[in-house]
Amino acid sequence: MDYAGVGAVVLGASGFIGRWVARALGAAGARLHLVVRDPTAAAPVFRRWGVRGEIVSADLARPGELAGVLAAIRPSITFNLAGYGVERDERDVALAERINAALVEELVHAVAAARNPGWAGLALVHAGSALEYGALGGDLAEESEPDPTTVYGRTKLAGTRAVTRSRERLGLRASTARLFTVYGAGEHSGRLLPSLLQAAGESEPLALSAGLQERDFVYVEDVAEGLLRLGLCDGEPGPVLNLATGVLQRVRAFVEIAAPILGIAPERLDFGALATRPEEMAHAAVSVVRLRQVLGWLPGTDIETGVRRTLAFLRQEGTLV
Numbered sequence: 331m332d333y334a335g336v337g338a339v340v341l342g343a344s345g346f347i348g349r350w351v352a353r354a355l356g357a358a359g360a361r362l363h364l365v366v367r368d369p370t371a372a373a374p375v376f377r378r379w380g381v382r383g384e385i386v387s388a389d390l391a392r393p394g395e396l397a398g399v400l401a402a403i404r405p406s407i408t409f410n411l412a413g414y415g416v417e418r419d420e421r422d423v424a425l426a427e428r429i430n431a432a433l434v435e436e437l438v439h440a441v442a443a444a445r446n447p448g449w450a451g452l453a454l455v456h457a458g459s460a461l462e463y464g465a466l467g468g469d470l471a472e473e474s475e476p477d478p479t480t481v482y483g484r485t486k487l488a489g490t491r492a493v494t495r496s497r498e499r500l501g502l503r504a505s506t507a508r509l510f511t512v513y514g515a516g517e518h519s520g521r522l523l524p525s526l527l528q529a530a531g532e533s534e535p536l537a538l539s540a541g542l543q544e545r546d547f548v549y550v551e552d553v554a555e556g557l558l559r560l561g562l563c564d565g566e567p568g569p570v571l572n573l574a575t576g577v578l579q580r581v582r583a584f585v586e587i588a589a590p591i592l593g594i595a596p597e598r599l600d601f602g603a604l605a606t607r608p609e610e611m612a613h614a615a616v617s618v619v620r621l622r623q624v625l626g627w628l629p630g631t632d633i634e635t636g637v638r639r640t641l642a643f644l645r646q647e648g649t650l651v
Contacts, residue, residue: 333358335360338405350379365412433489452560460611461611464479533598541585547575556573587633
């Protein structure tokens, strides 16, 4: 993927997915600008992930600040990985509306004003969410009408629609990649894989839900690769693209694959001890027809390989010994 010398901005660069996108862009030779709220906290993250670029301090919750940042940098491409509300402790509705919706409305105008006319790829790659689909059943094709049931889903959908409108109103080459259940090194504590990693060093039973809910698990490095591939698209990728494997796996199956790799004895897995969360989606396999058509590519890392790579990375960077 030829990003050599290309000016690229990553918003939310120190976050779980943002740091992997930044790492991949750096490896591809991009001139990186890493937009974060707290440079002091972000710097050690970038060192551990091998990310090299200019760290730019910006409070994206402050209206108008982003426009000045992009006007000064004038990047060829911007990746928006900033978001609020996916973690269980992120419950400020006003902040969700600001970061997931209003900020994206500002972003499309700022990108349009600072765009590089000589760049053939997309000017903006925006990370959407599976929760935008909400209660929708079926195979979750991109042209389906979303029915979000959570604050996060509703506000992320508003951001996606702002990106879609910008294509016609501003002539912006922009697309939204809807992400599904992303896992890997850097996830927040409390999520499935981090909970298993923590349990690996313990001995008591591990409380889990029944694990019957099905999800499309996507390894984080595959997500980063897909976003970079989308950014280089010189054709018409469409307004929204599902970035998924197209294969559903039960949560229980994920746990049963990961547990022996992490050294967790099967008798410690207490399935059914926790209630299934009410916001869990139920749907058929995610449609990846458009992803295959546009990029000629699908995520290829299976769960076993993804868990092993996560474990190896964490050991290498010193989180696990």
